[in-house]
Amino acid sequence: MPSLCRDCFHRTEAAPRRCAACGSARVASHPELFNLAIAHVDCDAFFASVEKRDRPELAGRPVIVGGGQRGVVSAACYVARTRGVKSAMPMFKALQACPDAVVIRPDFAKYTAASRAVRRLMEELTPLVQAMSIDEAVLDLSGTEALHGAPPAITLARFARRVEKEVGVTVSIGLAPNRLLAKIAVERDKPRGLACIGAAEAATLLAGEPVTILPGVGPAFAARLAGMGFSTLGQLQSLEPREAMRRFGEDGPLLVARARGEDSRPVRPERDTKSVSAETTFDRDLSRPAEMEPILWRLCEKLARRLAEKGLAAGGVVLKLKTGRFALRTRHARLAGPSIVPETLYRAVLPLLAREADGTAFRLIGIGAQPLVEGGTADLGDLADPEAPRRAARWAAMESLRARFGDGAVRAGRGLVLTGRPESQQPVHARGKETGSSV
Known part of the structure; x- marks a missing residue:
């Protein structure tokens, strides 16, 4: 059985419980270990790991990254997870489960810097790197064995060691013949894992x-x-x-x-931002516009922030809906002028939703900006829309208050949940992760 020590990189055809060279128990064994080339890399409890890196006194303590008492959990370290804390959990529930947790406000600039450092190390391995989120990416290392002098499994083990040493966080790796199986594999061995699923075993392994x-x-x-x-x-x-x-x-x-574990999607690296979007999956299908409109408004706010962060603006909007039967609907509308203001985006996308809300049950809703234009051209106003600069000023003032006093300091009424609405009708993100911009 081909095996690899993830600490000293000793390679053997046996399947020892401990490495014969260094004695480490971190030995990966799999029949196809040295033949697999598609990897899914996931940074372990990324936001919390970055915070622990910068505050060594928190080692061994439960750490939650998230908002205030009325916010949600953005990330939780593995210590907190053993207490029942999960991403996207309301903060008050997280603190009930883990009252001694250290709660830290998110610092996205710091997380982005760490993400870019990990990404640079990935791109030294292969040009075929496709970012899935701030803390996940898929790599295709096919044909790189001559370049690195080792099969992908060894190259990836060395990469994981470099990330720990140079960036200060840990990663888990799923190795497989395709993207789907690599994603499933990475979830099987966390943290600091290296798990494999081979083509020959995929259907049987997944059957149960x-x-x-x-x-x-x-x-x-x-x-x-x-x-x-x-x-x-x-x-x-x-x-x-x-x-x-x-x-x-x-x-x-x-x-x-x-x-069956079949997936023909290639790894597609894209250097330029093609679209910026925000979407969410409901925990139950929704069909009434009144149920979806507040959710759509909050997505417009998130989209506006993401555009501003990238120095971009929307020249048009795209409404994305996925039915309960997984049929995808996309509808487009151009804006009168480029904008990064949620109110403008919402006004443009709302008629699209009204036309699609024909009684169909939807499981997902999203909004995207397309085409993208330079942010400096946004919300300048003209004779057709002289109020655009005022809307932009109102939004900037709201964001300034939120930056100082928290996200709950000021809210638009249209984004609030109707009084008496059951908690089960609240939207939740699939697997606790919200999709963002495509890069």
Whole structure:
């Protein structure tokens, strides 16, 4: 069984419990270990790890990165996670579960700097690096063995060591023949993990797993699948393409292929920002505009912030909706002039939502900016819209107050939840992570 010590990089064809060279127990073994080339790299509890790096006295203590008492958890270290704290959990619930936690306000400038440092080390391994979020990326190391003098598994183990030494955080790595399996693999061994899933074992290994292990299959869709008799990936694997299409629509065959561990998506590095967006997945399908409009407003606010951070503006907006059957709808509208003001973005996207809200149940909603233009051209105003500069000034004033007193200091009424609305109707992010800009 091919094996690799992740501490001294000793390679062997045996499968020892401890490394024969250094005695370490951190030995990775897999039949295809030295033949796999697609890697999913995930920084472990990233925000919390950066904070512990900068405050060594917090080592061993539960750390939560997040907002105030009425905010949510942005990240939690593994100590806090053992107490039941999870990303996107309301802060008051997190503190009930872990009252002795150290709570730290997010410092996104610091996290971005650390993310860029990790990214630079990735790009020394291969030009095929696709960022998935601030703390995750997919790499294709095919054909790099001659360059690095070692198969991808050894190259990645060395990379993990460099990240710990030079950046001060740890990473977990999933290694597989495709992106889907690499993503599933990385979740199997955290933190500081190196897990493999090979092509030969994929279907059998996945057969007993719940359908929720597939990225994008949230609670609502999982419940619908369970109602149809599909709770494990093995049950989906048995479907023929025609039957899959009959049951699940156009995306049915793709769903079955993913249940078998098949994924043909290439790793696509993109240097320039192509789009900036914000989206969220509901914990139950929604169909009424009144339920979705406050959520859409909050997404417009997030989009506006992301545009401002990148020095960009929206020349138009894109509404993204995904139905309960996973059918995707996108609708576009041009703006009268470039903008980074949520009110302007919301006014443009709201009619698109009204036209699509025909009783269809949706599981996801999102808004994107397209095309992107230079931020300096935004909200200048003209004869057709002389109020644009005033709207921009109001938004800037609100953001200034939030920066000083917290996100809850001032809120727009249209973003508030209706009184008496059940908590179960609140939107939650799939797997606790919200998607952001594509880079």
